[in-house]
Structures are given as C-alpha cells and as structure tokens.
Amino acid sequence: MKKAYKILAMNGSHRSEKGFTEIVLQKFITGAKSAGAQCEVLHVSKKKIIACESCGKCLFETPGVCKYKDDMESIILKMEEADLLIFASPVYFDSMSSNLKKMIERLRSTLDAFFEFRDKRTYHLKTNKTKQKAVTIFTAGNPEKESFVSISRIFNRIIDNMGVQFAGEFHFPASHLLISDPKLLASQLEAVTMSGKEIVSKGNIRKELLEKANREYIDDPRITLQQMTQMILKRRNTMGEMKCK
Template sequence: MKFIAFNGSPSGADSSTNVITEAFLRGAAKAGANTENIFLIDKKIEYCKGCFACWFKTPGKCVLQDDMKKLLDKYNEADIVCFASPVYTWNMTAVLKNFVDRLIPLKSPLIINSGGEFDLVDSKPKTQQFVVISNCGFPGNNNFKTMKAVFASCNPVLEIYRSCGKLLKNKDAKIGAAVNQYLHVVEQAGYELAKQNHISEKTKSNLDMQLMSIPDYVKYIGMQFA
C-alpha cells in the first residue's frame, strides 16, 4: 500500500502541519505501507491557465512544463492521498490550492447529472482514498469549516483537524507530554488505516483530544478575549 502526503505548508518540513503528517505516515509505515511526504513549496508548480488543453487537445496532459507531471504520476500511484495544510484565512494555503487546481487533467469534459447536481467524469477510474490533515494556530474547530466543505467533494476516509496548533512544536516538558500523547493517536490512525483500511471509533474520538484549556491557550499565544 502506498501513502503519499502532499504538504501545502509554506514552512515545509519545519511546519507544525508536518509534525502531524510525519506521525500519521510513521504509523502507516509501521503497518507495512510505503510512504512519501512531498513538500509542495519546494516544487515548481505554475498556475493553471484554464485553457482546457488537457481535456480537448492533449487529453490527460497539461501544456505547462514543470514538476506537476511527476507529481501527477505519484498521485496516480498512491492508494492513500493525504492533503496537508495549515489554515490560512479559513482555507487551505495557496500552495496546496495551486496543486489541487493543477489536478484538472485527471478529469474529462464529460458531465454527470446526478439529481440536478453536476460533476465531471474522471479521465481514469479513481482508486485512491483521501485523508485531510490540517492545523490552526487558533482555538476552536469552527476554523476548519471552509476546509471541511472544500474537501467534502473527495469524500475523505479520515480528517485530522488540530486546533491550538502552535503547541505542536513546543519544547516545554508538560506541554510536550500532551502533544506526544496526541501524536501517538495520530500515528495509531495511520497504522489502522494501513493495516485494516478503517479507523476505530476510539482513535477517531481521541484525535479530538484537548491539548490545553482555551483560556490558557489564548494567554499562551499572547492574545486575549475581547
């Protein structure tokens, strides 16, 4: 089984998002999965021009010559595709959004009408399952509403949303103990998905564990309630 994470954090390997992603992939690897963590900020990915040549002139192939061709090959090889991004203004980062926009060659100009809801036919049968990983530096799961709505279209088998994300790289022993406990659960989620193709309800529930009280966290990030 192949797990590939496409990490859209501008901070790349040094990001808090990557702390979660690495734990998830580590668990998958322990279950025997082949894993890869790709930092999109390090890749040359031009903006989609909306020319639709990949549909009508060169089906499945983009006219732009950059790193996206190899990334599409990796995407197609994966059994589990993980989209990873911090929350930037309620949504995924521009880095990840640009990558997602460039997935358009995977669609075709054939339209499906399903009860008045319209979508495009995949150019090839979609075999991947999808995972979403995101962290936010503020408290509250409301910060992930837009992210959840955007990724609902790919019907993810697992969504890991971590509020109070600034704690993930903290070196304080007490905070670190809570973070390590959380990352162990994330690792378990990766292990379960690779081993049995689903996540237990206990693990899903534990993914929402609180790392610090909200009042304490607001103080920790140097802010205050209005």
C-alpha cells in the first residue's frame, strides 16, 4: 500500500485556531486532504516549549539531545516524519511570533554541531537538501505586501539552514479582510486550496498558482488604512458603551 503523504503544519499565532492565520492555513489543508494527505495542525502557543538557553549540552555533552523534556521531543519526531512542513505565522514586528521563534530555536539540537562553507555560506554539516519540503503562510495587519519582506527572508534562511526544499509562500495582508470581506479574497483563497492539493498530488506548486494565491487585493493601502482607523474607533466606542452599562 502506498504511504500517505504526511503534512505537519505549525501555526505560531498566539490566537491559535481563532486567528486569521488559521483561516488561510485551513484552506491549504482542505486542498491537501482532498488529495489524500494525512495532515496535523499544531498550535505552537498551546505547546509546552522551554526556551533554548544556549547551554551547549546538545552540542558538547549529549550531541543531538536537548536537556529539556517537553513537547519539543514529539514535535521533532513529527517534523522528521513529515513530507511537508508548513510554517504559519502572523507578522509580529516584521518577524514571526515569539512562540514560533522559541520552537525554531529549539531545533538547534537537530542540526549537526559541525559546519562547512559552501555557496558563499556557512551550513551545518549533513544539511544537504533532503526530499522534505516546506511552505510558509503569513498574515499581516498592514495592507501593503512590503510587510512580508522581512519575515519571508528570515524563513528562506531558516528553511535553507534546515536543508529542506522551499516550495512556496502565501502572504495575506490587511488580514481583518479574511473575516470582514472574504469575497474580496475568494480567488486567492481558492488558489491556496488548489496549492494544497497540487503539492500532494504533483509534488510541487506551479508558479502561476502561487502568483494567483498572492495576487494583490488592496488597490490603495491608504484607503484600507482609513477603513481600519474607522473600525478601531467604532470598536473603542462600543467598548466604552459596554463599560457604561
């Protein structure tokens, strides 16, 4: 019997399944499941993960083994078994959420302690590209695509350092629109679902499909910002009314 294609999605949102990032992630998962993938979504904020304190134990004393016994042990096992890793995060201060960062720092124990210099960069040994692939999904509050430049670069490096093949990224700015105006994003979200299906059935996501998923849906960021300001003011006023009662 053919082995099922395994996907491990790691959602770093502090709001876990209630957040905007989960909406986009679930679209991808729906597509992947329709092609027969076995998917697990892990909400990093709900996991017990002790921060790496750079004690050096996993480097010098017990190579490859961290001194902490927490949820990272099972996360690492699941990561190793997966054909596809999904890193999903809201953009926080132009980077990823602190919970996701904490999880990634603990992956230090999985990397070889020794290095080599190739392609103008320093790599951990034994991190030549494996068959394993990774995609990223990011949502941001700001309306401009530029909000993703920094986090995208960071993840390109992380995925490269892990020796995993990068298979595509999905960026959703002005993330409140995922709830307030889903019709506006319908074709992009449909392309995310198609991407999930395609990577499982074909092993890759076509460039055109990635472009469709990432197509701009904000004509003028200044107008979206005005709408966001109105939304915040309205919500503050409602909160005030609630307190007066």
